[in-house]
Amino acid sequence: MNIYDLTIHELKDKLAEGELTPAEIKDAFSNRINEVEDKVKSYITITEELADEKVKDYENNKDEILAGIPIAVKDNMSTDGIETSCGSKMLENYKPPYNAAVIECLNKAGAVIMGKTNMDEFAMGSSTENSAFFNTHNPWNLKHAPGGSSGGSAAAVAAGECAAALGSDTGGSIRQPASYCGVVGLKPTYGMVSRYGLVAFASSLDQIGPITKDVEDSAIMMNVIAGHDEKDSTSVKGKKEDFSKYLKNDVSGMKIGIPKEYFELDFNEEVKQSVLAAVDKLKEAGAEVETVHMTDAAYALAAYYVIAPAEASSNLARYDGVRYGLRSEEADDISTMFTNTRHQGFGDEVKRRIMIGTYALSSGYYDAYYLKAQKVRTLIKDDFDRIFNDFDLVITPTAPNTAIELGSKSDPLEMYYTDIFTVPINIAGVPAISIPCGFDSNNLPIGLQMIGPHFEEGKIIQAAYTLEKLLNIKDKRAEL
Numbered sequence: 001m002n003i004y005d006l007t008i009h010e011l012k013d014k015l016a017e018g019e020l021t022p023a024e025i026k027d028a029f030s031n032r033i034n035e036v037e038d039k040v041k042s043y044i045t046i047t048e049e050l051a052d053e054k055v056k057d058y059e060n061n062k063d064e065i066l067a068g069i070p071i072a073v074k075d076n077m078s079t080d081g082i083e084t085s086c087g088s089k090m091l092e093n094y095k096p097p098y099n100a101a102v103i104e105c106l107n108k109a110g111a112v113i114m115g116k117t118n119m120d121e122f123a124m125g126s127s128t129e130n131s132a133f134f135n136t137h138n139p140w141n142l143k144h145a146p147g148g149s150s151g152g153s154a155a156a157v158a159a160g161e162c163a164a165a166l167g168s169d170t171g172g173s174i175r176q177p178a179s180y181c182g183v184v185g186l187k188p189t190y191g192m193v194s195r196y197g198l199v200a201f202a203s204s205l206d207q208i209g210p211i212t213k214d215v216e217d218s219a220i221m222m223n224v225i226a227g228h229d230e231k232d233s234t235s236v237k238g239k240k241e242d243f244s245k246y247l248k249n250d251v252s253g254m255k256i257g258i259p260k261e262y263f264e265l266d267f268n269e270e271v272k273q274s275v276l277a278a279v280d281k282l283k284e285a286g287a288e289v290e291t292v293h294m295t296d297a298a299y300a301l302a303a304y305y306v307i308a309p310a311e312a313s314s315n316l317a318r319y320d321g322v323r324y325g326l327r328s329e330e331a332d333d334i335s336t337m338f339t340n341t342r343h344q345g346f347g348d349e350v351k352r353r354i355m356i357g358t359y360a361l362s363s364g365y366y367d368a369y370y371l372k373a374q375k376v377r378t379l380i381k382d383d384f385d386r387i388f389n390d391f392d393l394v395i396t397p398t399a400p401n402t403a404i405e406l407g408s409k410s411d412p413l414e415m416y417y418t419d420i421f422t423v424p425i426n427i428a429g430v431p432a433i434s435i436p437c438g439f440d441s442n443n444l445p446i447g448l449q450m451i452g453p454h455f456e457e458g459k460i461i462q463a464a465y466t467l468e469k470l471l472n473i474k475d476k477r478a479e480l
């Protein structure tokens with residue numbers, strides 16, 4: 001295997017055994033970036049010098065969890081003095097004066113940050129095509145999208161341009177691109193990972209999580225980023241867990257629910273069969289699998305596309321050209337400056353969301369849309385609570401399809417439909433992982449989603465680790 005194909009834990013082993021030096025590792029990933037980045041285009045910014053500095057500093061960090069490990073970060077996490085564009089013209093060249101909490105965690109853990117990855121503008125999208133800068137290409141087939149909105153992070157991991165990456169997930173943006181790129185993506189329970197310094201999209205749904213080459217790396221990354229942070233008022237108090245203790249090859253007696261209503265939706269047959277075949281393997285390994293009934297996911301999708309735009313319309317009001325970010329020069333008075341700045345700085349999808357959100361919150365419509373959506377949200381959360389009284393996990397496909405072709409979906413509603421299986425999880429605030437479970441007839445990866453109760457990332461990690469062993473496809477890499 002090439003150095004750039006190795007997982008975090010494999011690289012750590014090689015460092016510990018003295019088989020590789022941090023400089024050799026960093027160079028292997030940098031060379032890989034030089035070799036494939038023209039084709040894949042995962043990164044908006046590459047932080048070569050900082051990475052070299054961190055490698056030089058290795059001796060001072062060498063006992064930390066991620067010492068010497070190359071990591072990529074989605075471009076909506078604030079990095080002190082380093083451009084954090086959020087995939088938007090509005091924040092092009094914006095250099096935050098502080099680090100997001102997760103960046104502090106990575107730094108403390110000795111990680112070598114390789115750069116900031118491409119994304120849909122303000123994390124709104126499912127293919128990374130809403131980036132204001134360029135498209136990212138799926139390493140499994142360059143004509144296809146990597147998914148989104150953390151498409152740059154997922155593509156970078158799949159292409160060996162970093163060992164692992166951070167993404168953010170508001171309605172599926174870690175899991176869906178992980179599924180499309182054949183890697184592992186974990187969305188933690190809401191409140192498990194600090195959102196301090198994450199550029200806000202929909203604050204009640206946003207959560208940061210890892211995108212990795214395997215489940216073991218996901219547990220390692222969670223050990224680095226999870227935990228209470230007083231700078232985020234929604235951060236959960238409690239003692240830090242060691243997620244690696246759940247890396248156990250055992251699902252015997254685990255109760256898994258298969259939601260009938262989800263599998264009855266109209267979606268790709270190859271995806272459905274691949275997920276069901278994986279479920280059979282878990283059953284053979286001793287899991288108890290039962291069909292369960294859940295609220296139609298279409299209600300969650302409808303509620304999401306009211307709640308998320310409503311919160312976004314409020315969060316994005318701050319981009320007015322006054323304090324930071326883009327300011328339109330073509331204005332004689334302040335009100336025209338506001339208008340022109342927002343007109344020039346935001347792309348079409350972001351404008352669409354701001355308009356929908358403002359409409360849903362306006363007086364007269366608030367009760368009909370926003371309030372109703374919040375009630376649906378409660379019903380969905382109750383639905384998961386009810387299921388998890390009797391079951392340890394629920395399994396669904398991650399996405400209703402495999403990676404779409406770039407430029408193939410121009411209707412926003414069709415694009416929104418790719419979030420059908422991931423959105424209910426954010427609505428309920430529960431954790432979920434996407435792991436690769438097979439390939440379609442075009443050799444594009446298929447993702448399986450495991451959902452657990454609040455704060456039960458451990459159960460998910462254990463079941464996903466076991467399934468990964470049963471499927472034995474985790475070392476298959478995209479050929480570039």
Ligand code: GLN
Binds near residue numbers: 125171173
């Ligand atoms: N695709 C969804 C959207 O466009 C989810 C995005 C996300 O999770 N950030 O809103």
